[in-house]
Each structure stands twice: as C-alpha cells, then as structure tokens.
Amino acid sequence: MALGDINLLAVLAAALGGFMVGGLWYSPLLFGRAWMTAAGLTESQVSNGNKGKVFGFTFVFLLVMACCLALFLAAPEVDLVAGALYGFLTGFGWIFFAVGVLALFEQRSWNYILIN
Numbered sequence: 001m002a003l004g005d006i007n008l009l010a011v012l013a014a015a016l017g018g019f020m021v022g023g024l025w026y027s028p029l030l031f032g033r034a035w036m037t038a039a040g041l042t043e044s045q046v047s048n049g050n051k052g053k054v055f056g057f058t059f060v061f062l063l064v065m066a067c068c069l070a071l072f073l074a075a076p077e078v079d080l081v082a083g084a085l086y087g088f089l090t091g092f093g094w095i096f097f098a099v100g101v102l103a104l105f106e107q108r109s110w111n112y113i114l115i116n
Contacts, residue, residue: 006070014066019059031115038112 026032036046069090073083103113 005074006067011063011066011070014069015059015062018062018066022058022062025115034111035115038109038115 024030026035036043069087072090073086078086099116100113103116
C-alpha cells in the first residue's frame with residue numbers, strides 16, 4: 001500500500017478528533033485532576049509546561065498514528081464494521097497494553113494506566 005491509497009482528509013479528521021477527545025479526556029470535566037494526581041503533577045507544573053511543544057507534537061503524533069492506521073485499513077475489502085473492529089483492536093490491543101507496560105516499569109498506579 002502507498003500513501004496515495006489513503007484518504008488524507010480522513011487522516012486529518014481522525015487526528016483532529018483524537019486531539020479534541022484527548023482535550024476533553026484530560027480536562028477537569030473528566031479525568032484531568034485524577035490524571036494529574038496519578039502522574040504526580042501539580043496544576044502549576046502543567047500550566048508552566050511548554051504548550052507549543054506539547055500540543056504541537058501531540059498533533060503531529062496523532063497525524064502519524066492516523067496515517068499508520070489508514071495504511072492498515074486501505075485494503076479494498078475493509079468496510080465500516082471491519083474498520084471499527086481494527087480501530088478498537090489497535091487502541092485496546094496495542095496502545096492500552098503499551099501504555100500499561102511502560103507504566104508498570106515506571107511504577108505508576110492502575111489509575112494512571114486506566115486513565116491513559
């Protein structure tokens with residue numbers, strides 16, 4: 001498969017969607033405070049972080065992730081149901097457990113693993 005086989009507008013939409021969901025997920029409305037506690041961060045530390053670096057690289061990383069998933073799904077036989085299944089398996093089967101492995105070695109709490 002080549003990059004020309006993927007829908008770049010869909011990749012951009014997926015990256016933007018992930019960016020927006022992440023913003024809500026880590027906001028005080030949902031898990032922001034619990035995440036800061038689990039990560040051992042204070043509001044001051046989060047506020048004083050380099051926002052351009054954090055948000056800029058986050059969006060670039062989301063674009064790369066969306067592009068990689070699009071390459072997996074670019075086969076003509078992949079329909080909406082298969083795409084949703086592959087998306088779930090990617091998020092749960094790879095990302096959740098990769099975060100879990102790293103967090104275990106960092107001796108983080110289960111709250112940290114589950115929130116992330």
